């Protein structure tokens with residue numbers, strides 16, 4: 503049986519970061535993934551992710567977002583790859599009804615409050631001021647906007663690839679297409695059951711994203727919802743240039759968490775990637791419907807884009823399915839598995855985790871090494 507000091511199950515955003523930091527320790531470290539990351543089956547694909555420092559989801563996450571930006575900037579210089587584009591970020595609130603997002607009402611006010619209390623440079627604008635600077639957003643006159651220059655976008659696939667490459671250079675081993683079926687404690691070790699083999703590890707990190715429920719006790723599984731998300735790339739009108747240098751944007755326009763859109767500056771000069779959020783519980787990631795109908799695109803255009811976002815044609819160049827793993831309070835969970843001493847799990851961060859993933863991976867690696 504293969505023996506290692508530390509095994510990481512799942513090498514997406516969090517697992518690849520943890521593996522990278524663990525690989526610096528000189529311990530025998532092994533990363534396993536059911537696919538070949540970065541891939542299109544989990545929660546970390548689709549070209550770009552927003553990063554922002556005033557994290558309206560909770561002040562406790564600000565330091566993770568800040569540290570992750572530092573780590574990515576370090577990796578940029580080390581590898582000469584562009585991982586982070588600090589293009590700034592705008593948060594808009596239509597001001598019509600109280601707008602809740604990611605576990606609570608008043609997301610706009612929470613964001614501004616956190617920016618103030620954590621001394622994060624920012625501006626707040628009335629609707630007219632926003633439209634003067636960024637006419638692509640037809641915010642209602644009742645609306646308000648928050649601008650954070652330190653926000654921006656990151657490239658998740660590149661980040662995962664680089665974290666895994668560097669981990670391998672440091673001596674970590676990676677096994678792809680190696681789904682772990684289960685784990686159990688055996689004396690002072692942990693046994694990982696794969697399809698045709700077993701691995702013995704002293705410590706295990708389970709960072710399996712949307713598959714996390716496969717490792718949880720039955721009674722804990724209802725705490726995590728797997729929610730299907732759809733990303734759309736919408737064609738820009740000929741000659742419309744406002745998406746070239748645009749900040750990333752988020753816009754809440756109603757009471758329901760689904761009354762929300764976000765988007766990015768164009769990456770290809772032809773389209774803008776935009777999405778909303780869905781908090782409907784769907785199914786296990788292996789059974790997720792990954793096809794997108796014309797009807798879904800029509801609904802997105804009619805209910806979310808038309809009349810709000812200018813300079814786009816009702817033409818979808820492509821759409822992709824991704825998945826959130828959501829808790830009701832939108833918080834992350836990091837904990838020891840009660841039934842398997844030495845095994846730690848991290849949940850997939852309720853749809854806002856990428857911006858924290860590098861720092862979270864670093865912290866998890868530190869905790870595991872401390873316990874070894």
Ligand SMILES: Cc1cc2nc3c(=O)[nH]c(=O)nc-3n(C[C@H](O)[C@H](O)[C@H](O)COP(=O)(O)OP(=O)(O)OC[C@H]3O[C@@H](n4cnc5c(N)ncnc54)[C@H](O)[C@@H]3O)c2cc1C
Pocket residue numbers: 511512513514515516517534535536537539543544545546548550551552553680681682683709710711712713714716731732733777824825826849850851852853854855856857858859
């Ligand atoms: C559409 C969308 C938009 C988002 N936008 C943002 C954003 O703008 N900003 C932001 O901060 N966050 C955003 N998020 C959230 C963020 O992307 C996720 O929180 C984060 O990527 C989750 O990372 P993870 O490592 O937990 O999961 P993943 O990256 O999915 O990794 C889990 C890995 O575990 C592997 N695995 C699963 N089961 C097993 C097993 N049994 N054995 C071996 N391997 C296994 C999987 O193959 C996968 O590679 C978004 C998410 C989605 C879906």
